[in-house]
Amino acid sequence: MIEPFWAGLLAKMIASAAIVVLASVIVERSGPLIGALVATLPVSAGPAYVYLSLDHGPDFIARSSLASLAVCAGTPPLVLAYGRLAPRFGLATSLGCALGLWLAVALLANQVTWSFWAAVLLNVASFAVCLWLAFPVPEAAATRGFARRWWDLPLRALTVMTVAGSVILAGRLLGPGVAGVLALIPVVLTSLAIVLQPRIGGPATATVMLHSLPGMVGFTLGVAVLHVTVVPFGTASALLVALGVCIGWNLLLFAIRQRRAA
Numbered sequence: 001m002i003e004p005f006w007a008g009l010l011a012k013m014i015a016s017a018a019i020v021v022l023a024s025v026i027v028e029r030s031g032p033l034i035g036a037l038v039a040t041l042p043v044s045a046g047p048a049y050v051y052l053s054l055d056h057g058p059d060f061i062a063r064s065s066l067a068s069l070a071v072c073a074g075t076p077p078l079v080l081a082y083g084r085l086a087p088r089f090g091l092a093t094s095l096g097c098a099l100g101l102w103l104a105v106a107l108l109a110n111q112v113t114w115s116f117w118a119a120v121l122l123n124v125a126s127f128a129v130c131l132w133l134a135f136p137v138p139e140a141a142a143t144r145g146f147a148r149r150w151w152d153l154p155l156r157a158l159t160v161m162t163v164a165g166s167v168i169l170a171g172r173l174l175g176p177g178v179a180g181v182l183a184l185i186p187v188v189l190t191s192l193a194i195v196l197q198p199r200i201g202g203p204a205t206a207t208v209m210l211h212s213l214p215g216m217v218g219f220t221l222g223v224a225v226l227h228v229t230v231v232p233f234g235t236a237s238a239l240l241v242a243l244g245v246c247i248g249w250n251l252l253l254f255a256i257r258q259r260r261a262a
Helices: 004-028 032-039 045-055 058-072 075-085 091-110 116-134 152-173 176-183 187-200 202-233 235-261
Strands: none
Touching: 004 152, 032 187, 032 202, 032 235, 045 058, 045 176, 045 202, 045 235, 058 091, 058 116, 058 176, 058 202, 058 235, 075 091, 075 116, 075 187, 075 202, 091 176, 091 187, 116 202, 152 187, 187 202, 202 235
């Protein structure tokens, strides 16, 4: 018989994979803007934090979310690097360089003891520079209507299950700092690049990725809100508020885009 911990770990990994696969399918079947907004919702980090909260108290989540907040500063350089490289280079080069940049930032951030406001200022600088360099985003072909290959969904599911399992085990064995870093691995953005670029080309995939930068601001705000609310209000309330911030930010971006289009 499987021990309760391992059975629970397997169930959490499967649930996480289902959530992320569903979200990535929605991204594929929508346009660049809608796809980017869906991709920046906490469909990977959210379940990871829910599972951490089941095993640990608010203090642990507060320390993990502070580590995550610092690591958030590595996502804008990843998106910008991929967005500029993908139209000119293949998947391995563009995604490999982008992930290497993210990993370098994550490792450096994990070596520093961050205060909340220092992590906030780091993100402000990162987003400000990358948004300035990324926009206006060149429009490219839409992402609708491309046939899925047989290995696409299993690959995404396996990737997400690996990340979810790593986060849970890290929280149990290695502490909040490592768990906070692993929870921010860009699973959805990476899987989108792997799936989309071979089918629709680098320029169209780069458009989706660059459109995700404004949405990532809301995700980062959600992590910051989680950090400051989890101890005074409790884990469940803090996670719900953080999710609400992410969703509300993306709805605001969508409304602004629709108003401009009108």
